[in-house]
Amino acid sequence: MKRFVGGVLAAILVAAGAGLAVVLTGAYDVAASTSHTALGRWVLETTSRNSVVRQAAGIRPPSGFTDEQVGQGARHYKESCVYCHGAPGEDSTDWASGMRPEPPYLPDAVGEWSDAQLFWIVKHGIKMSAMPAFGSHHGDEDIWAIVAFLKTLPGMSPEQYRTVGEQSEQGVAGGKAG
Ligand code: HEC
CATH class of the missing domain: 1.20.5 (Single alpha-helices involved in coiled-coils or other helix-helix interfaces)
Structure with missing residues (x-):
């Protein structure tokens, strides 16, 4: 023994x-010009995933989201996220494919996370990756709106993506004009 x-x-x-x-x-x-080793990738991904699950455990998400929040979140997404993550009908920029880890295509990735976990990721970002902390310049209301939009991404068509957010903006403007 x-x-x-x-x-x-x-x-x-x-x-x-x-x-x-x-x-x-x-x-x-x-070098970001080559991939992580399998072990390096496992260490980073496992650390990151478990950390998000743990850190987000105390966050209480709202019971539902309004169309207005989805539209507001879409505008934030088009302004701040699409370059790295892409969207239905829109590729991410060329330089985003040079990041390690490469930013995932969110319509395929968001289903893995709960609302609270998405909120935490967007607010706090992920260290040692290119995912920024949006909480330093966006309030919680804005971040919940982004989450509301992210939840609608899976299965969204390019046409829906093109008009989401713009529609509600026009709706508001039209309402005011009328
Ligand atoms: C400069 C590039 C960049 C920008 C801008 C960016 N992200 Fe990210 N994001 C990343 C990278 C890189 C990862 C992968 C991090 C990792 O795997 O450790 C990531 C990961 C994520 C994840 C976790 C996905 C998963 O399954 O691993 C979510 C959710 C996310 N980002 C949402 C957003 C949202 C919403 C915005 C805009 C408000 C945004 N990101 C803006 C680079 C970016």
């Missing part, structure tokens, strides 16, 4: 030493 415990401890020390050697010698290639 003693020998077994000693073996496990030695293995842990060797692994920690190897990890430290990678950190200190520059052996890990940080």
Whole structure:
């Protein structure tokens, strides 16, 4: 038993030493022009996912969203997010494909997250990735509107994407004029 415990401890020390050697010698290639190693990717993705789940656990989302919020969120999305994440009928910019991790295509990705988790990601961003913290310049109301819009992205057609937000803006303007 003693020998077994000693073996496990030695293995842990060797692994920690190897990890430290990678950190200190520059052996890990940080170039964004190549992909992460499978291990590097697993460490980053797992850390990030578990962190979001934990941090968002205390957030209470509203019971539902209005069309007005969806329209407002769409305008924020078209202004701040589409360049990196793309949208139905719109590719992300060329430089977004040079990021590691590459920003996911959100119509396919948002279904994996709850409303509270989406709110947390947009408000706080994700360290060591290009995902910015929008909470530094957007209030909670704006961020819930963005979440309202994100929830409508899966299955949205390019035509719907083109008009969402614009329609409600015209509606408001038209209402005022009338
Ligand atoms: C400068 C590029 C950039 C901009 C602008 C940006 N994002 Fe991101 N976003 C990223 C990257 C990169 C990731 C992947 C982070 C990771 O995997 O660790 C990400 C991840 C996300 C995720 C998690 C998706 C998943 O399944 O991993 C959500 C949700 C998200 N962004 C929403 C938004 C919204 C909403 C906006 C606009 C308000 C926005 N992002 C603007 C780069 C960006």
